[in-house]
Amino acid sequence: MFLKDVIKEFVFEIRLRNYSERTIKGYKNNISKFARYIEVEFELVEIEDISHVHIKNYLNYLKSNGLTEVYINTILKNLRSFYKYCFNEGYCLNIASKVGWLREKKVVIKTFSDNEIRKMIDVYNYSSYINARNKCIMAILIDTGIRNFELCQLKRNDIRETIIYIMGKGNKERVVPISPYLKKVMIKYERIREGYLKNNILHYDNYFLSYRNKPLTIEAIERIVKLCGKKANVNENIRCSPHTLRHYFAQAQLKNGLDVYSLSRLLGHENVTITKRYLQGLKDNEVLELGVKSSPLMNLRK
Numbered sequence: 001m002f003l004k005d006v007i008k009e010f011v012f013e014i015r016l017r018n019y020s021e022r023t024i025k026g027y028k029n030n031i032s033k034f035a036r037y038i039e040v041e042f043e044l045v046e047i048e049d050i051s052h053v054h055i056k057n058y059l060n061y062l063k064s065n066g067l068t069e070v071y072i073n074t075i076l077k078n079l080r081s082f083y084k085y086c087f088n089e090g091y092c093l094n095i096a097s098k099v100g101w102l103r104e105k106k107v108v109i110k111t112f113s114d115n116e117i118r119k120m121i122d123v124y125n126y127s128s129y130i131n132a133r134n135k136c137i138m139a140i141l142i143d144t145g146i147r148n149f150e151l152c153q154l155k156r157n158d159i160r161e162t163i164i165y166i167m168g169k170g171n172k173e174r175v176v177p178i179s180p181y182l183k184k185v186m187i188k189y190e191r192i193r194e195g196y197l198k199n200n201i202l203h204y205d206n207y208f209l210s211y212r213n214k215p216l217t218i219e220a221i222e223r224i225v226k227l228c229g230k231k232a233n234v235n236e237n238i239r240c241s242p243h244t245l246r247h248y249f250a251q252a253q254l255k256n257g258l259d260v261y262s263l264s265r266l267l268g269h270e271n272v273t274i275t276k277r278y279l280q281g282l283k284d285n286e287v288l289e290l291g292v293k294s295s296p297l298m299n300l301r302k
Helices: 003-016 021-042 052-064 069-088 114-121 129-144 148-152 180-197 218-231 242-255 260-267 272-281 284-293
Strands: 163-167 173-177
Touching (some): 003 021, 021 052, 021 069, 129 148, 129 180, 129 242, 148 218, 173 260, 218 242, 242 260, 242 272, 260 272
16 A cells, blocks of 8 residues: 555544644645655555554654654654554554654753843833734733744634633644733734724634735744844843743742642643743742742641
8 A cells, every 4th residue: 555645544534533723734744744754764655565664764764854753753653653643554563663762852841031021021112003902912822922823813702801712732722821911912902902893894704814815824824023132232142032031931830839740731742741941941049949839838727
């Protein structure tokens, strides 16, 4: 059986399982690239002729091209799911199960200081729709820690009085709180948005729209954050991105005393192990301060 035909079948299968389009696209791209590599390097197109050695060769090829262990493990995760499906359907052996995970390096992502965040939130004002929109985008990313794609797909009816409904990875819904500070920014943005769009026929109900009244893309949000960091003169060694803002949110919440389990729910992580990575970015003195805050004797009721 041709590998490319099974890939098409697998994509149909995960679509039936109600995977998000973003997840489906990732699976399809990663597995298809593997198939092309196997065909070019080994002239193999039949799924039965491929062994776990070929998968290892592909992973080594990716590593030699500078891809990180985290990224390669994501690809291996996709291949494992694919070959598990193939095995269950009786097409071939589950060869991917013989390939071990790569040991991931502990990378501490440098994030923003509180002062840099203050400067970034002040970059945009309410002088125009675009400025008000960008200010609200920055405020939501900083104060909720939601992902870039989650922000892009926010709809107006996802916004309630004190909470925001988020559709996260794997179509899993969660809620994040709206702080009084954030609420004030959102009210001002919504008022300006209403005036700006009142004479337009809208085809989209996204909370954030471009000046052409279309949903913002992930790339557009990246540019907004990057430009904001540049205008705020953020440390050039820090990558100004929505993901770095997510890191800032997580570390700020931990420093402010939120427990890692509650933080995991706010971030939409599958398990707390992923959330614990944010602890690596905390300095020793910050961890010690947390210890004092949570001291059993200091918190005893008098």
